Amino acid sequence: MKKRVFTLPDDRPSRLVVLISGVGTNLQALYAATTNAAYGAEIVGVVSDRDTAEGLRWAQSRGIPTATVCMGDFPDRESWDVAFTAAVQSWEPDLIVSAGFLKILGPKFLAQWPSRVVNTHNSLLPSFVGIHGPRDALRAGVKLAGATLFIVDPGMDTGPILAQVAVPVHDDDDLETLTQRIKVAERAQLVASVGRMVQHGWWIDEVRAGFESD
Numbered sequence: 105m106k107k108r109v110f111t112l113p114d115d116r117p118s119r120l121v122v123l124i125s126g127v128g129t130n131l132q133a134l135y136a137a138t139t140n141a142a143y144g145a146e147i148v149g150v151v152s153d154r155d156t157a158e159g160l161r162w163a164q165s166r167g168i169p170t171a172t173v174c175m176g177d178f179p180d181r182e183s184w185d186v187a188f189t190a191a192v193q194s195w196e197p198d199l200i201v202s203a204g205f206l207k208i209l210g211p212k213f214l215a216q217w218p219s220r221v222v223n224t225h226n227s228l229l230p231s232f233v234g235i236h237g238p239r240d241a242l243r244a245g246v247k248l249a250g251a252t253l254f255i256v257d258p259g260m261d262t263g264p265i266l267a268q269v270a271v272p273v274h275d276d277d278d279l280e281t282l283t284q285r286i287k288v289a290e291r292a293q294l295v296a297s298v299g300r301m302v303q304h305g306w307w308i309d310e311v312r313a314g315f316e317s318d
């Protein structure tokens with residue numbers, strides 16, 4: 105695949121939709137960044153796969169529109185994919201940020217926004233895919249853990265990597281201390297990276313991705 109470059113309109117704030125399943129601290133960090141007009145983006149919607157996601161309540165308290173599309177309300181994954189895509193499309197996003205979203209995004213969704221869906225994951229990929237990144241890092245005894253921002257593809261945590269940040273694993277870490285150290289670094293990386301995507305653009309080739317420079 106030839107290198108492809110993506111840029112967003114610079115005559116208006118870019119429209120971000122954020123996908124969550126839980127607390128939403130990444131969402132909160134992104135929102136804080138968007139309150140500065142120079143960041144160049146606004147969060148136009150937050151979507152979850154479960155109505156128990158605490159981040160939904162937080163978004164509503166800030167006046168951000170929210171939607172929930174539960175997989176269990178649909179007969180199969182394919183029809184959920186169609187409904188989930190329609191819910192996100194209703195906000196006409198320029199870029200979609202999956203941040204602690206715990207469902208595999210389907211082919212319909214990814215075809216609607218090719219190379220415009222990013223996911224933040226709490227491990228240094230390709231190590232420790234799935235939903236237990238910090239736990240699996242501790243079990244493996246690694247000395248460095250971290251977070252990865254990547255362009256979502258049909259696989260699980262296999263898309264081209266945009267950015268990575270490493271944190272040390274301390275000898276006395278438990279799951280909570282390591283998880284929180286990763287999350288602090290992860291939030292900073294997410295905010296900086298989405299800012300670069302919005303302001304300068306990004307590129308993707310066969311296996312790699314990166315930011316356009318200013």
Ligand SMILES: Nc1nc2c(c(=O)[nH]1)N[C@@H](CN(C=O)c1ccc(C(=O)N[C@@H](CCC(=O)O)C(=O)O)cc1)CN2
Nearest residue numbers: 205206207208209223225234235257258259260261262
């Ligand atoms: N097509 C893709 N979708 C998503 C990716 C991705 O790389 N490609 N990353 C994620 C998030 N993710 C970890 O980063 C992840 C999400 C979901 C699962 C998973 O096994 N989900 C189960 C349900 C689990 C649950 O509901 O608690 C499922 O989908 O049946 C693993 C990893 C965002 N989506």
Ligand SMILES: NCC(=O)N[C@@H]1O[C@H](COP(=O)([O-])[O-])[C@@H](O)[C@H]1O
Nearest residue numbers: 126127128129130204224225226234
């Ligand atoms: N593989 C999915 C996964 O484990 N994602 C992780 O869930 C956390 C969500 O935190 P938040 O809800 O506070 O933003 C984040 O650390 C994210 O990497």
